[in-house]
Amino acid sequence: MSENAPAWIVLDIEGTTSSTASVHEGLYDYARPRLGPWIEAHRDDPEVAAAVAETGGATTEETVAILHAWMDGDVKATPLKTLQGRIWAAGFAAGELTAHFFDDVPPALRAWHERGVRLAVFSSGSVSGQRPWFRHTPAGDLTPLVERHFDTVNAGPKREPASYARIAEALGAPPGELLFLSDVPAELDAAAAAGWRTIGVRRPGEPSENADFGAHPVVASFEEVK
Template structure:
């Protein structure tokens, strides 16, 4: 296989536990959402994403309360809505800055990211969370500020994570041959799409989960077992 020059990583289930997002970040955003909308409704960026959420839901006209209830339902459903992710990121920013939480990192992740960077690899993130939310996540991590390690971030504005075209856009954006990019994720449908775009792939299966027989992608228990 061609030599790897870039590592593109998912977040949930890959660098960090799914439970942190599900059990900490989502409930925090859900609880804070009504007050956040009421106190920030005059900000153009908030107005834009509220409008985009209403449009996505097919509302011709909607009250502020209806949009709030819609967004809370989408949080419960873990809907991959760009508008929702943008608003969640703004709310999470307040939580990080207030010291309500720090983003979970698996124990080996920070050291391995630093080692890869020192080896000359370029590091990027591709997550369904908005780019600002990703930057907050790595900026306020349990392992400290990891943002200097990354060369860039991609979210669903690039495209859905289970579509080949999204990875083709990323390769074009970073001006790299797809075969020299290693994409890491715990979701096999994302890995399939990345492989179809020509990327190399790594399937993170952490914890006590049984390893699959004859997996479609190289399988790793943690970042320490990956040798790009």
């Protein structure tokens, strides 16, 4: 990292640190058949009850149908992310799930951390799902490296500049000292509009491989982040 290193690097997950397939085919497939039973078993849990209410479904069957439709459309709906995150956390704890990270990511996170750059995550996936994702990896427990977690609940939509302003305030750092890494140009645009530094991540085989990143610097590996 250069002398002009950021105070914080904030990471997207899907398509940036980890493959999209590992989420859509791994985590989504794990959560899909478990949504109904999980809702029934945790009706007295305030967070679950609130998420179910937000879907608008009158019955568990209707709620699950709505959640499945959101999953099919890759809708970043907060109630879905909340329920998925709880189910995934249980799956990781039970040893039934293991996170995927691109090979260049864990060494880079460790190197940045050792150099004094602080790390955070901003993902559409819920915070309750982010933490076990970083804890249960083939490269070991990465959670000691990541200080803060943000999602659409505590920060806001990822394509709105106001969300990045909230994160900057929460981190207590000027926007110009924050660097956001993402594979989604619209998210980078929003971060840049809030005064952040940005780098696009163009991973081979990922949905954004051929995306137009405009004026954002672009890397294919975290090894290129200088």
